Amino acid sequence: VEGIAFEIEHDTDNPNIIYLKSLMDPKYTPLWSHPQGRSQETVVELKIPFAGTYNVQFGVETRGGIVYGDTVTFEVEDFYAGFIEDPLWELVTGGIGKTKTWVLDLNADGVSKFFAGPLFFYGTDDSWETVTDGKKVEGDVWNWNPDWKGNQWLMDAGDYGTMTFGLEGNATVVVDNPMLPESSGSGTFLLDTENKTITLSDVGIIHNPGHDAVATNWGYAKVMSLTKDAMQLGVLRDNSDEGPCL
Numbered sequence: 157v158e159g160i161a162f163e164i165e166h167d168t169d170n171p172n173i174i175y176l177k178s179l180m181d182p183k184y185t186p187l188w189s190h191p192q193g194r195s196q197e198t199v200v201e202l203k204i205p206f207a208g209t210y211n212v213q214f215g216v217e218t219r220g221g222i223v224y225g226d227t228v229t230f231e232v233e234d235f236y237a238g239f240i241e242d243p244l245w246e247l248v249t250g251g252i253g254k255t256k257t258w259v260l261d262l263n264a265d266g267v268s269k270f271f272a273g274p275l276f277f278y279g280t281d282d283s284w285e286t287v288t289d290g291k292k293v294e295g296d297v298w299n300w301n302p303d304w305k306g307n308q309w310l311m312d313a314g315d316y317g318t319m320t321f322g323l324e325g326n327a328t329v330v331v332d333n334p335m336l337p338e339s340s341g342s343g344t345f346l347l348d349t350e351n352k353t354i355t356l357s358d359v360g361i362i363h364n365p366g367h368d369a370v371a372t373n374w375g376y377a378k379v380m381s382l383t384k385d386a387m388q389l390g391v392l393r394d395n396s397d398e399g400p401c402l
Contacts, residue, residue: 157225162186162214164230172236176200180216187215187222192348193355193376204232204346205239206326240323242349247382248321255322258387260362262304266313270386273304274311275367278380278390278402284352287380287388296401311364319362321345331359336368352379354389361389370396378402 158164161180167173178186178198188195191210192202204210209231215224240252250256262274278287281295304310317333317340330342343358353376360374368374371391380388380402390402 158214158228161216161225164212164228166230170236172204172232172234172239174202174204174210174230174232176202176212176214178214178216184216184218187217187224189213189215189224191355191357192346192351193353203239203348203350205236206344207232207234208326208344240327242347244349244352244379244382245323245347247384248347248354248387249323249327250321252323255320255324255328257318257320258362259318260316260364261386262311262313262316264314266304266308268304271301271388273302273307275364276301276388280392280400280402282380282390282402283378284380288382311366316362316364329356329359331362333362335365336363339363339368339374347379353377354379361391363391367393370394 163177163179165175165177167175176188176190176199180186185196186198188200190200190202190212191204209229211227211229213224213227215222248256260274261268261271268274277300279296279298281293281297282299285291286293286297302310314335316335320330322328327345328342329345332340339360341359343356345354345356347354356375361377363374370393372395374391377389377391380390393401
């Protein structure tokens with residue numbers, strides 16, 4: 157319960173900074189589901205640039221299993237431009253007042269323009285740090301980057317639609333996926349420039365039907381690499397007999 161197990165506080169100097177604080181005994185691992193993804197820290201700092209109502213769910217890991225409380229909300233009243241000055245926002249959206257449309261790197265002719273293929277595989281601990289910065293880190297770190305021409309089982313050639321990110325009054329995203337019409341729609345997104353993650357609300361990242369069921373959350377991804385023309389988003393494969401990976 158909010159106020160007993162955890163609390164939500166706005167920074168006194170900048171109310172667009174929100175602190176989620178666990179009040180539980182340290183022997184319990186806190187589990188947060190918040191607007192910028194999931195965390196297990198005792199104190200989580202969120203930097204949210206846009207006004208709106210945001211959801212938080214708090215839980216703990218106990219000997220009897222994971223226990224979550226009800227979803228609660230908090231308000232952000234004003235827009236704060238300082239949080240979208242990072243170049244990553246412009247790379248994703250084209251900049252303030254603009255939109256930018258992305259497509260899967262595989263077309264109906266079987267052409268991948270920027271990568272060897274439309275789907276790569278990484279360890280669960282891989283991230284911007286290992287892929288873009290090239291750092292060596294401990295944990296589940298590996299990669300397999302198959303070319304599509306030699307591995308057409310990855311997915312069929314075809315039109316996988318578009319994903320348009322914009323900064324027109326809010327951070328918006330519109331997904332049009334003719335391969336998965338039920339996943340199409342519009343929503344909002346948050347870009348965590350410090351941790352290099354992206355969270356979509358009400359829609360999911362464009363993907364192929366064959367991999368739809370092997371990941372349970374297409375609304376959250378690690379940003380593995382990002383340039384003006386190409387982007388890699390790592391979604392957790394958490395529902396596969398082959399085990400977890402990105």
